[in-house]
Amino acid sequence: MLHALKLLMPALFPSWRFFDVIAPSPRIEVAMVDTPALGEPDEDAWRTCRPAPARLGPMDRIVSFFWNPHWNETLYLATCAERLMQDAGEHPGREIRRRLRRDLASQRDESQAAEEPRAAYFRFRLVFVSRQGERLRRDVAYVSPAYPTVDPQDR
Incomplete structure (x- = not known):
């Protein structure tokens, strides 16, 4: 019995040494571009992909503890970025x-009432954010080429 308890303890109380390195996770940002040219979009064109909500109420927190597929997919995106x-x-x-194409398509569907023109291409980049003293440091680690916002193979 004591041997079984010794084997079970690491599963019940995992060690932080489980992780080799605790490092910042890259954040995904997306920018809409009109042409697939290799020029870098303006800094203002980049926006955070799937930003976290500014505020969650107590009931939303409880529900999200048990059912939160959108956040699970966001974690999957972070893993893909890593x-x-x-x-x-x-x-x-x-x-x-x-x-990203699916997110852009749903945003396009929501903004069709405003008839806002949409760019035909998008680019994404991976940004590492770290704290240096009182300031946040942003290091761009990867910038993708331009991709069409609609691809029939993604359907």
């Missing part, structure tokens, strides 16, 4: 593009 930085092949970049 793998893209580790040069893990084409899959992470493809998954990020696919989900």
Whole structure:
């Protein structure tokens, strides 16, 4: 019985040494561009992909503890971004593009009433944010080429 308890304890009380390195996770930002030219979009053109809500009420927190598929997918995007930085092949970049296209399509559907013209291409970048004293430091680690906002293969 004592041997079984010794085997069970690490599962019940995991150690922080479980993680090799605790490092900042890259944030994904997206910019709309009109042409697939290689020029860098203006800094104002970049916006955070799937920003966290500014405020969650108590009931929203309880519900999200049990059911939160949108946040789970956001965590998956962060994992894909980390793998893209580790040069893990084409899959992470493809998954990020696919989900960004879906987000852009849903935003386009919501803004059709305003008839806002949409760019035909988008780019994404991975940004590491770290604190240096009182300031936040932003390091751009990766900038993608331009991709069409609509791709029939993503459907």
